[in-house]
Amino acid sequence: MLKKMAFSFPDEVLEHVFSFIQSDKDRNAVSMVCKSWYEIERWCRRKVFVGNCYAVSPRMVIRRFPEFRSIELKGKPHFADFNLVPDGWGGYVFPWIAEMAGAYPWLEEIRLKRMVVTDESLELIAKSFKNFKVLVLSSCEGFSTDGLAAIAASCKNLKELDLRDCEVDDLSAHWLSHFPETYTSLVSLNISCLGSDEASFSALERLVRRCTNLKTLRLNRAVPLDKIANILRHAPQLVEFGTGTYTADVRPDVYSDLAGVFSSCKELKSLSGFWDVIPDYLPAIYPVCSKLTSLNLSYATIQSPDLIKLVSHCPNLQRLLVLDYIEDSGLEVLASSCKDLQELRVFPSDPFGAEPNVSLTEQGLVAVSLGCPKLQSVLYFCRRMSNEALVTIARSRPNFTRFRLCIIEPKTADYLTLEPLDVGFGAIVQYCKDLRRLSLSGLLTDRVFEYIGTYAKKLEMLSVAFAGDSDLGLHHVLSGCESLRKLEIRDCPFGDKALLANAAKLETMRSLWMSSCAVSFAACKLLGQKMPRLNVEVIDERGPPDSRPENCPVDKLYIYRSIAGPRFDMPPFVWTMDEDSGLRLS
C-alpha cells in the first residue's frame, strides 16, 4: 500500500519537495533513491558543484543536468597555494565556458576556485549569458583587467563580482569605467587583489553612488585613506567593507571626516583591508566595532597594544584574522572579551626568520580555547608547542571542526619534554569528535596516524608535512578514516606498500597529493593500471619518469577519481599512468 503511494505522486509534487533540498550532498542522496527520483531530481537541480574539474567532463554535466543556473568548479590541488604545483599544470576553465555557452544561455552564476581563467573566458562569459549575475573567482589566475572590462560592459544584471586572492594582470584601473552609467545592480564587489596604482577613483565613487543595493565592498591597497570617506559617505548601507591602504599623514580633519562617516554605517558587520595601518587612524572605526562580527587584520602590521585596544572594542566578534603581533597577551584579552568567537586565524609576521620576532606561543591558543566556548575553527602559526597544551586545548574545546596548526620549524618536538607531539594531536582527534579538517606539524611518528585512524571518523581533509616513520602511518589513515575525502602529504617517508594496499580507498576520496615522499614510479604505473577510475598523475620537472629506474621515487604524485578518463591538457612535466602504461611492466 505504502509502495504504491510513493509512485503515485505526480512529478510536480516531488519537484516541489526537492526544491527545499539545497545541499549538494542531500541532492545526490535523493537522486539515488530510485530511477524516477533520479530523473526528476536531475531536471530540477539548479546548482551544480564539481569539486575537481577533472573528475567529470563538461559534456557529462550538461547531459545530466539540463537546467542548472549556477555552477561551482575547483581546479588545482590545495598545495598549489604554496607553490608546490608548477605553473601550467592545468585547471583551465575555458572548455567549461565554451560548452556552457552553447547549452545554457540562461546561466546566472559561476564560482571558481584555483582555476586558470583567461580574458578569452571572461569575454565569452560576458557575451554568452544574458542574465549573468554572479562571478566569484577565488585564487584564480590568467586574466587581466581587460577581461574584467568585458564583464563590466556587458553584464547588465551583474550582482556579484568577487576576485578574492586572484592574480590579475593589472593593465589599467579604467576597467571600472566600463560599467555603464545605467548600471545599478551591484550588490557585492571584491577587488582587494588588484594592484594598480592609478586607480580610477572617480569611476569607483560614481559606481558606489549609483548602486544603492551595494552590501559588500572590498577595496584594494591603492585606494588611499582620504578617499575612503567619500566612498563610504555614499554607501552607509554597507554590511562588509574592506579599506585600502590605511595610512596617511595624521590630520585632524581627515580623521574626523573618517570617524564621522564610519559612525553613519549602521549596518557594518565586517571589516578588512588595513594595509600599512597606522595606529592613529584606528580609533576612527571604534563607532562600528561593537557590531562587528568579522575582522580581518592579516595585513595590519601594528603591535600588540594597538591590537588589544581594537579587539577590546569588539565584543561581538565571531571571526578574527590577525598577525602574530597580537602575541599571547593579546590573545588572552581576546579570550576574555570575545565570547562569541568561532574562528581564529593567526598568521606569522616573519615566517622565514630563524628566531621568533614576537611573543606568541602555544599559550595564546590555550587561552583562546579555554576562554571562547564557541570556538570551532583555528589556523595557528607558532614556533613551539607541547603535548600538555594540545591536550588542554582538546579537552576544553571538543567542538572543534577545523584545527590547523603550523609549527614553523619542521619536526619541532614538544618543547617541555622533547617528545613527539603524537599524544597532543591524538587528544585533538579523540576529543573533537566532529573534526572535519586537520593540519599536522611538529615532530610526529607513526603513532599520531594510529590515533587519527582510530578516532578521526568524521575527518574529511588531512594535511601532513615532515611526519611519520614508515608506510604504517599512511596505512592507518587510509584504512581508518572513513570520511576522508582529501589527503595531502609532503616530505614524509610513505612509500608503495600503504598506497597499493589501500588502492580501493582512493576511489572513495576526491584526491590524494603526495610530494617528496617515497612512492616509486613502478607503484604509480601499477596503480594506474589496476584502477581505471583513478587518474594517477606523476608531476616531475626532472624529466620523464621512465628515464630513471622504476624504483626511483617520483617527485610529486596527484591521484584523483574521475569518470572522465585521463585528461588531455597536461603540460610536458605531467605524466598520466593509464591502463596501457601497465603493459610495460615486466
Place this chain on the structure above:
Amino acid sequence: MSSENGKRLLETDAGGLNFEATELTLGLPGEPRVTSDGGAKLGSKRGFSETVDLKLGDNNQEVKLGHSLQEAAKSPVSKTQVVGWPPVRGFARRGKKSCKYVKVAVDGAPYLRKVDLEIYNSYQQLLTSLEDMFSCFTIRNYLNEKKIDQVNGIEYMPTYEDKDGDWMLVGDVPWQLMKSSEAVGLGLKTAPKYSSTN
C-alpha cells in the same frame, strides 16, 4: 661601477691596514657582526661595521656603525627556505601585485643589493631602509637638508639612474613617479666632488 672603485681604494690603502680587516668574506654589506652571546651567531661572516675602519679615501669620514649589537641580535640571518614551507599564501606578494626591483650600489661596497621599490611608500622609508642595509655609511637625507655639509666630512648622496641613463638626485620628482617610471638603478654616491660620472 661602484664596486670597482671600492676595490681599488682597498688596494691602494694597504699601507696602514691590518690584513685581517681587509679580508673579504661572504658577509653582505651592512650586516653587522654579532659577537656577544646574546645574539645570533653568524659564524665567520663579518659585516661592514668591521671594515669601516679602513678610512676609504678621506680623513674625516663620518662613520656610523649602524646597528648596535643589541639590535643586531633581533635581526639574524634567515635560514634556508624549504619550498612552500611554512604554508603561507603568497607571503612575499601580500597585498601587492607588482615588483620593482632595482640594484643599489654604494661607492666602496663590494656587493650590490637589490631593493623592491614597491614595498616603500615614501622616500623617507626607502632612505631608512638603505641606511639599514648599508649601515656603516651615513646617507644624506636630502629631503631635509638644504646644504651639503663639507666641514664634517663625506656623506653619501642617494642618487638613481633614470631611464635616459643619467644620474639623478633622489627627491626631485614625486615618489610615485620615480618609483613607477624613472628609477632603473639606485646608487649611493659620495658627495659631488668625489662622485664619478659614468
